[in-house]
Amino acid sequence: MSDPSWAVPAVADIPALTHDQLAEHWRLAQVNRAHYAPVAQALEDELAARSPTAQYCCMKCGHTHFQINQIRATRSWLSSFFGVESAQYKAVICARCKFTEFYQETVPLGQQALDAVFGS
Numbered sequence: 001m002s003d004p005s006w007a008v009p010a011v012a013d014i015p016a017l018t019h020d021q022l023a024e025h026w027r028l029a030q031v032n033r034a035h036y037a038p039v040a041q042a043l044e045d046e047l048a049a050r051s052p053t054a055q056y057c058c059m060k061c062g063h064t065h066f067q068i069n070q071i072r073a074t075r076s077w078l079s080s081f082f083g084v085e086s087a088q089y090k091a092v093i094c095a096r097c098k099f100t101e102f103y104q105e106t107v108p109l110g111q112q113a114l115d116a117v118f119g120s
Contacts (some may be wrong), residue, residue, distance in 0.1 A: 020106070026043045072087065103116075
């Protein structure tokens with residue numbers, strides 16, 4: 001029996017999804033294009049609207065230009081010991097004052113496995 005929370009959502013239900021659910025449905029839409037065809041554009045539009053850079057304005061100085069960097073880190077001393085970086089963050093940096101905001105992202109399990117095998 002399948003998990004009903006991962007059924008293809010109706011377009012009207014997409015705004016109520018959590019970011020993780022939205023990202024997973026978008027990933028599945030890339031794999032199962034025909035299955036997700038009716039909602040694929042709505043998923044992409046919702047992800048774009050939720051992006052921290054969609055209407056960026058620095059909280060400190062009000063500037064609207066920014067840079068983006070990615071940071072990967074370990075979540076525990078054990079992860080650090082084995083070289084597995086299981087946390088990933090997007091850093092949005094104001095181009096004027098360098099004020100930085102961090103947004104948590106998900107490191108794919110495949111990447112975590114490669115980190116464990118080859119080190120970071």
